[in-house]
Each structure stands twice: as C-alpha cells, then as structure tokens.
Amino acid sequence: MASSRREAATQSNYEEAWATHAALEWTIDFEKQQIRGRVRYVVESSGVGVSEFVVDTNGGLRIHRALVNGRVVSPKLGVPHPIFGTAVAVPVGSEVVFEYETGTACAAAQWLEPEQTADGKFPYLFTQCQAIHCRSLIPIQDVPGVKLTWEARVEKPAWATVLMSGLEEKETDSWRQPRRVSPYLIAIVCARVEARDVSPRCRVWAEPSVVERAASEFADAETYVERAEEATGVAYQWDRYDLVCLPPSFPYGGMENVNLTFVTPTLLAGDKSLANVVAHEVAHSWFGNLVTNATWAHFWLNEGWTRWLERQISGVPVDFDISRSRAALTECVEHFPRPELTALVPPLRGVDPDDAFSIVPYEKGSGLLHYIEHLVGKDRFREFVRSYLGRFEDGVVTSEDFKNFAVENLLGSSSEDIDWDAWFHAPGNLPQTYALDTSLTVAVDEAAAAFPWVPACSYFSWPTALKLAYLERLLLLEKCEKDDLQALDAALGLTATPNAEIRFRWCRLLLSSGVDRGVDLALDFVTSNGRMKFVRPLYKALAAAPIPGALAAAKKTFKDHYAFYHPICRKMITSDLLRGGYNLAL
Numbered sequence: 299m300a301s302s303r304r305e306a307a308t309q310s311n312y313e314e315a316w317a318t319h320a321a322l323e324w325t326i327d328f329e330k331q332q333i334r335g336r337v338r339y340v341v342e343s344s345g346v347g348v349s350e351f352v353v354d355t356n357g358g359l360r361i362h363r364a365l366v367n368g369r370v371v372s373p374k375l376g377v378p379h380p381i382f383g384t385a386v387a388v389p390v391g392s393e394v395v396f397e398y399e400t401g402t403a404c405a406a407a408q409w410l411e412p413e414q415t416a417d418g419k420f421p422y423l424f425t426q427c428q429a430i431h432c433r434s435l436i437p438i439q440d441v442p443g444v445k446l447t448w449e450a451r452v453e454k455p456a457w458a459t460v461l462m463s464g465l466e467e468k469e470t471d472s473w474r475q476p477r478r479v480s481p482y483l484i485a486i487v488c489a490r491v492e493a494r495d496v497s498p499r500c501r502v503w504a505e506p507s508v509v510e511r512a513a514s515e516f517a518d519a520e521t522y523v524e525r526a527e528e529a530t531g532v533a534y535q536w537d538r539y540d541l542v543c544l545p546p547s548f549p550y551g552g553m554e555n556v557n558l559t560f561v562t563p564t565l566l567a568g569d570k571s572l573a574n575v576v577a578h579e580v581a582h583s584w585f586g587n588l589v590t591n592a593t594w595a596h597f598w599l600n601e602g603w604t605r606w607l608e609r610q611i612s613g614v615p616v617d618f619d620i621s622r623s624r625a626a627l628t629e630c631v632e633h634f635p636r637p638e639l640t641a642l643v644p645p646l647r648g649v650d651p652d653d654a655f656s657i658v659p660y661e662k663g664s665g666l667l668h669y670i671e672h673l674v675g676k677d678r679f680r681e682f683v684r685s686y687l688g689r690f691e692d693g694v695v696t697s698e699d700f701k702n703f704a705v706e707n708l709l710g711s712s713s714e715d716i717d718w719d720a721w722f723h724a725p726g727n728l729p730q731t732y733a734l735d736t737s738l739t740v741a742v743d744e745a746a747a748a749f750p751w752v753p754a755c756s757y758f759s760w761p762t763a764l765k766l767a768y769l770e771r772l773l774l775l776e777k778c779e780k781d782d783l784q785a786l787d788a789a790l791g792l793t794a795t796p797n798a799e800i801r802f803r804w805c806r807l808l809l810s811s812g813v814d815r816g817v818d819l820a821l822d823f824v825t826s827n828g829r830m831k832f833v834r835p836l837y838k839a840l841a842a843a844p845i846p847g848a849l850a851a852a853k854k855t856f857k858d859h860y861a862f863y864h865p866i867c868r869k870m871i872t873s874d875l876l877r878g879g880y881n882l883a884l
C-alpha cells in the first residue's frame with residue numbers, strides 16, 4: 299500500500315483509477331440482517347500504466363462475482379488489515395460491477411429488533427458510514443477524495459419505508475444523488491417511519507409515535523437553511539433538506555447525510571433547546587458536503603468551518619459559545635489518551651479515525667477561523683467565505699489548500715501574524731487567542747463560584763446554554779458535598795430534567811462527587827440512549843467513581859446491553875474501558 303494511501307485510511311488506488319458514478323441495487327434482508335446486491339461503477343483512470351481498479355471492503359463483506367466491461371473477472375483479495383479491511387483489485391475498465399453481500403461484522407449498519415425501537419413493532423435498519431465504514435456496506439474506494447454521483451434501487455419489506463441520502467424518484471421507485479459526494483455520505487434507513495412537512499423543502503421523519511414531537515422540535519430547520527444561505531452568500535445546493543429522527547442507539551448527535559440529516563432522539567427536549575445540533579448539520583450542507591476534507595487528517599476543514607457557520611445561524615451568542623468551547627477544548631487536550639492526535643492536522647498514518655475523533659477538529663478548527671476573522675474583520679471574512687466556497691465547491695481540500703487560498707485571497711502579509719505551524723501541527727490547546735466578550739459568562743462564573751449557594755431564580759430564567767455552562771463550572775470544582783448536591787437538585791429539578799445535556803452533566807457531577815444514587819441515574823441514562831458523546835464519558839465516570847460497586851455495575855450493564863449499542867459505540871466503549879485499565883470480565 300502506498301504511504302499516502304495509508305495516511306488516507308484507504309487501501310484503494312483512488313489516485314490512479316477512480317469511480318465517478320455508482321449504481322446500487324440492494325435487497326434488504328431483515329431476517330439475515332444483511333444487504334445483498336450489486337454496485338456498478340463508472341470508472342475513470344489517470345491513463346497508461348494503470349492496470350487495476352482497487353476498492354476497500356470490510357466487516358466480512360463478500361464479493362460473489364465481479365465483471366469488468368461486461369466480462370467476469372477474478373477479483374484479487376489483499377491481506378486483511380485490522381483497521382482498514384481488505385483491498386479488492388480487478389482489472390481496470392470503464393464499467394466495473396461487484397455482486398456482493400454484507401458481512402456479520404458490518405460496522406456501518408445497525409439492525410434493530412422491534413423491541414429496540416420506539417414503537418416496538420417492526421425491525422429497523424440504519425447506517426453510519428463516517429469515517430471509514432462505507433466499505434463494510436459497499437465495496438468502494440472509501441476515501442472522501444473520491445466524489446461520485448450515485449443512484450439506488452432498493453427492495454424492502456412491504457411494511458417498511460426506505461429513506462436515503464439523496465433525492466427520491468417516485469416514478470422509477472429509486473433514489474439518486476445527482477451531485478458528487480464522498481462515500482461517507484451514503485446512508486440508508488429502512489424502517490416503519492412517517493413524515494411531517496415543516497416547510498416546502500424540509501420534512502421530518504420518525505417512527506409514528508415520535509413523529510409529532512420530532513416535527514415540532516426540528517421545526518426551525520428551514521430557518522437555519524435560510525440563515526446559512528445569508529451568512530455564506532451561497533444558495534443551498536441540494537434541493538431538499540429532510541431529517542430523520544432515529545432510535546436512541548444512534549451513536550451521534552447528528553450526521554449530515556446529504557438531503558437527509560440523521561439525528562438522535564436525545565435532542566427531543568420538548569423546547570427546541572438542543573436544536574443547535576440541527577443548525578450544525580444544516581451548516582454541513584456547505585462545509586463538509588459541498589467542500590469536503592480531502593482525507594480525515596483535514597477533518598477540521600469539515601468540522602471547524604461547520605462550527606463557524608453554526609455559530610452564525612444558531613442564535614446562541616457567538617462569544618459565549620466560543621468561551622464554552624475553549625473550556626471544553628482545554629479539558630479535552632489535557633485528557634486525550636493520545637496527545638499527538640490533538641494536533642489540528644493529526645498524524646493519522648495507521649490510525650483508526652474513530653480513535654482519533656475528539657472535539658479538537660471542531661473547536662481548534664473553528665478557533666483558527668474565528669482568529670482569522672478577528673484579524674481581518676467580519677466583512678472581509680464573509681467575502682472570503684463566499685469565494686472559498688466558490689473555489690472549492692464539489693471538490694476536496696487539504697489544510698495546505700486552505701492556507702494558500704487564505705493567504706492569496708484574504709491575508710496577504712497578515713499571514714505572518716498566524717503561527718500556521720503551531721495551529722496545524724502542535725498538539726494541545728489553541729496557540730493564539732483573542733479576548734472575548736464575557737458579559738454572559740460572568741453570571742455563571744459568579745454563581746458557580748458561590749456554590750453551595752444555589753442560583754435558583756436566575757437558573758430558571760437562563761437559556762439552556764447558560765444552564766449547561768453553570769453545570770460545567772460546577773464540574774470543575776474538586777468535589778461537591780452530597781448534601782449540597784441534594785439541595786441543588788431540590789432547587790433546580792436536575793434529576794427530573796427531560797433535557798439530555800443537563801442530565802448528562804448532572805450524572806457526571808453526582809459520580810465525580812461519589813454520590814451513590816448517581817450510579818442508578820447514570821445506568822438508566824446509558825441504557826436509554828447510545829449517543830457516544832454521553833455514554834462513553836459516563837461509562838468511564840462509572841468505572842472511576844469513588845463508589846463501591848459502580849465499576850461492577852458498569853461492566854455488567856455494558857455486557858447486558860451490548861446488543862443495544864451501535865457497532866461503533868460497542869467498539870469505543872470496549873476500548874475506553876480496556877485503555878482505562880479495567881478488566882472487562884465480570
């Protein structure tokens with residue numbers, strides 16, 4: 299495998315021969331928990347000397363037959379790699395077909411039994427391909443630098459609806475993505491779901507018992523799309539913006555699958571207070587989906603830009619949000635198990651992207667963009683955003699591309715004020731900062747400093763972001779007394795909160811302070827949702843809590859609920875606990 303490919307987390311030869319279009323034909327088999335079918339690629343190559351077309355596979359995906367320009371060929375399988383899977387090579391041709399079935403270790407798919415869904419009546423399938431799981435769903439050149447159009451025909455049970463990250467063509471009963479997208483953005487849901495329109499171009503899907511709540515929680519999707527168009531100066535390029543609210547085991551807050559954002563039901567707080575995640579996913583329609591990181595080492599160009607745009611459209615005061623992010627980043631870089639991966643452009647050679655994932659690309663990435671914006675002024679930065687999108691739309695970018703474009707089109711000699719090397723390559727915290735407007739943070743800082751005094755009156759008047767900031771300040775205190783936490787709960791109703799973000803911080807506060815009843819509350823939380831942002835830190839907190847029996851309870855719960863979690867989440871909790879030195883045996 300060429301070294302550049304190892305860094306790109308692919309074993310394919312995408313720089314020599316690459317697919318420009320994929321036509322999928324799938325049968326969804328809930329009984330066997332398997333997708334069977336074929337993919338037909340239109341392939342181009344860089345020319346003479348290129349003899350093979352090489353794709354990635356993983357998770358036990360089995361190719362039955364391969365055809366090149368209509369002729370059956372024998373695919374050549376590479377040596378299986380524990381992270382990157384098995385490369386499959388065929389002679390290069392303008393049309394390549396693979397007939398295949400997914401394997402039992404398909405990390406992209408979660409097959410839920412009826413009892414794992416909200417309605418409890420039908421099974422449910424959803425996929426999550428970011429970062430390198432598409433190869434367990436499709437034999438594909440699984441790297442963001444390959445951008446291709448696709449179409450799909452899917453056979454499914456009569457009771458189910460299929461949703462895909464593209465546009466539905468009712469006349470031909472198929473799906474298509476007419477714009478070039480990276481493989482990690484291919485996604486499917488096959489389930490009993492219903493929809494409510496929240497605007498002419500936005501529709502919210504969910505299981506029947508959830509759909510009303512989901513539609514009202516995410517009713518502002520259209521507003522976010524319009525604000526993002528205004529903030530970027532670039533119209534929404536994808537036609538529809540729909541959302542599907544998934545069952546609770548969905549491992550992320552949201553995933554920006556094109557035309558169809560996937561969201562966790564942990565956003566259903568009842569008051570739209572967690573809908574900033576929708577603003578984030580909408581923002582990916584410009585950054586990530588339209589202009590895409592060339593490889594996962596440049597993930598900050600997806601997430602940092604998206605955080606920047608999210609802050610322009612979410613309605614949360616920008617400096618206040620940045621100040622919370624700075625605190626979270628400080629905590630992250632102090633505790634991340636592999637410090638070298640806290641560089642903005644991390645050395646990913648041979649690394650599983652799931653292991654490298656953290657808030658660094660989000661918060662250090664947006665930190666760099668806000669820093670540049672602060673240097674040049676908002677108006678010039680806005681103009682730059684528009685020209686950047688125009689220059690790279692439908693393409694991919696590296697950090698070097700970004701820097702060169704910024705120097706040429708925005709910074710000129712002010713580029714010297716930016717320590718590019720530290721920003722890109724130094725592990726750790728933000729290398730350069732500027733002063734923020736702290737008027738909103740003062741209130742929570744003062745309230746937290748006065749703990750165990752409880753700011754009951756102000757707390758209820760605070761928007762959710764301030765409430766969360768207050769709890770985050772309390773988490774920084776050494777240890778709180780049990781009685782003080784009891785009084786805090788009695789005044790603020792923390793145990794009973796319907797808000798998952800508040801509940802998460804409350805569980806952590808109880809566990810880090812060694813309060814027994816935190817164990818049951820946390821166990822209840824980690825068995826009711828599988829969002830990794832919540833369950834990974836809570837399993838770690840349970841394992842480390844100074845409470846007798848907490849570790850044993852955490853291990854037993856994880857074992858008993860293993861099937862509830864998404865394959866990626868199972869993998870990450872297992873490695874978190876092992877890395878923490880906890881023997882997983884009961």
Ligand SMILES: CC/C=C\C/C=C\C[C@@H](O)/C=C/C=C/C=C\[C@@H](O)CCCC(=O)O
Pocket residue numbers: 428429549550551552553594595597644651652653654655656659829830831
């Ligand atoms: C520098 C890191 C290198 C590669 C990481 C790329 C992908 C990592 C992979 O683990 C997938 C991540 C998917 C994230 C999807 C949504 C997030 O924005 C959710 C954030 C947490 C949450 O809100 O639940």
Ligand SMILES: [Zn+2]
Pocket residue numbers: 578582600601604
């Ligand atoms: Zn994102």
